[in-house]
Each structure stands twice: as C-alpha cells, then as structure tokens.
Amino acid sequence: MAKHAITPDDILPYETYAKERKERRARITELKRARRVAVGPYATFYFENYATMFHQVHEMLHIERGGDEQVADELHAYNPLIPNGSELVATLMFEIDDEVRRDRELRRLTGVESHIYLEVGGLRISAVVPPDDVERTKADGKTSSVHFLHFPFTPAEIEKFRDPKAQAILAIAHPNYGHMALIDGAVRASLAADFS
Template sequence: MSVKTEITRADILPWAEYARDRAEHRKRITAIKRNRRVEVGPFVTFYFENFDTMWLQVQEMLHIERGGDAQVSEELAAYNPLIPKGAELVATFMIEIDDPLRRARVLAGLGGIEETAFIEIGGERIVGKAETDQDRTTAEGKASSVQFVHFPFTQAQIDAFRQPNARAILGFSHPNYSHMAVMSEATREALARDFA
C-alpha cells in the first residue's frame, strides 16, 4: 500500500460535495485520530498528522472560510508540510493549560521545548526538528502553546519501529519539562503505517 505524502487540488472536494458528507468525513477521520494522540506529562498532547488528518484540516478551512479556489493554494501550502514524507513522523503538540495565569507562567519557562522533543526506539533517540515556517519561541523565551515537529527516521529506525510490540517512547529533554510516555501498541501500529 502506498502512502500519500501530499494533498493535491485533485484531492479537494467541491464545497457542496464536502458539505453534504461532512459528518461522515469527520467521523471517519476522528476514528483515525483516536490512535494518533499521545499525552506526555501533565500539559502536552501530541497529535500525529498524516494525509487524512491534514486533508480534513484543509477541507474544514475551505468549508468554514469559503475562500473558494483562491484559498486552496494557501491551505495546501500551509498543511502539506505537516504530512509525513515517507521516512518521518510529524506531530502537532499542544501545551494545554486552562488557567490563563498558570498557562502564561508555564509557557514563559518552556522556551525551546520544540527542540527537545524525541522518540526513542530500539535504544536510539530520534530528536525532533521544529517546523521552520516561523519561530515558535519568542526572544524572551516564551514558548507557543502550539508546536509542529518532524521526527526523521533512518531505515533501521523505521524497521525497529515497525516491529510488533516494539517499545516506542515519546518525550522531552527540556529542563523544565522532562516527561516521557510509552506509546500504546495501537498507536505504534497506526504510526508505523506513515512510513513509505
């Protein structure tokens, strides 16, 4: 089975067609997302992206904003970089704290957290690379609450990740947030399908 690594205009449904079947599309992608979510520590949730999750995001943006054909190019440029390209996993991670004062205090101490995300598999650590479209840590060291990170794998690391019941650990090495989580087998299996 080939892995789709880019959304093209041919993949985009016309507004009326998407609107008609929107509930079914959202239900289908929600089922896919279920095993692509990992909580790490008290505040961070990773959402691993793929063609389907980004396709829904593009369709939703077009549905809500109704920008027509002119908007399609913008959305494809924004979301295609977040689709794994065959030898990587890509995630959005969110730092989720309800209390605004506590959120501001915590984010002020998490500058550069996007550079410290990692996946460990087979005794090797794959360090994440932050999406480079914009800087998500301010000059004062405050982290953005939404981050995008790519985990580039070697073929040997992909092979190790694909092994049934392989122990895959997701975490951070940030001095103020050094939490880790072991991925469930269902999550590891779902993410293993992102590799070409």
C-alpha cells in the same frame, strides 16, 4: 502506498464536503484518537498524516468559503505536515485551560522544541523544526502553545519502530518539563503506516 501531498485535484467540491461533513468528522475523530499521545500533564502530540491534513484543508475551505483562490494557501500551509514516508510529523500542543497558569508554564518552556525525541529500541530520533517555520519562542522567552515537529527516521530506525519487541517512547526532556510516554498498541500501528 500512503499519499504524501494533497493536490488541487484531490479537493472535493464545497457542496460534496458539506453533504458528507458530519460523517467525515466522525471518522476523522476516530482516526485522530489512534494518533494522539499525551506526555505529562500538559503536552499532547497529535501525529498528522494525509487523512488528518485532508480533513483540515477541507474544514478550512468549508469554514472560510474562500473557493478556488483559497486552495493554494491551504495546501501550502498543510502539505508540509504530511509525513514523507520516512518520518513522523506531529503537532504538539500544550493544553492548559487556566490562562494565568498557561502563561507561567509557557514562560518556563523556552526552547522546548530542542528537547523532544522518540526513542525506539535504544535508537534516538530527535524532533526537528521545519526550516521555514516561524519562531515559536518570543523575545521574552515565552514559547508557543503549538509546535510543528518532524521526526526523521533512518531505514534502521523504521525497522525498529515496526518491531513490536522494540519499545517506543516519546519524551520531552526540557529542564522544566521532563516527561515521557510509551507508544504502543493502536497508536503505534497507526503511526507505523506513515512509513511507506
């Protein structure tokens, strides 16, 4: 059964993580590859789970070296990105290298988080922004290049997602960014494991 939260007891000692870091980073890179979906030319969804957040927490602790005092803050920040067993959770990143083009495109994507959904076998699951998340669109209309999204599933939607005959599509239907991508193969299998 999947774990839905990292506890202080799960945190590895600094020395242990430092010793295993290279190997752990190689493993997590492979895992993340099977949890990544590009939608259109700029948007990439990185679907999170316990393992990706366990890695992220340990990376933050390793880099910042805040010790035990830092653990509670990292768990508070990253535990909400671990799926609860009836949802998928994604970090959406608009990845545009050119600064001028990035600024222009992000200004065109005001409210993009309200135009994102998964469709599975004809059933639509709209993305939801966590209620305690910060506002991702500035007063001038420019949206953030990073969004945190939850896709809450009903039992029937989970059943459809697990059915390989039912097509799964991830879509952004913003008036200025209309793109979709099929979710199948290793990615779909990896995401299906989040439902437990």
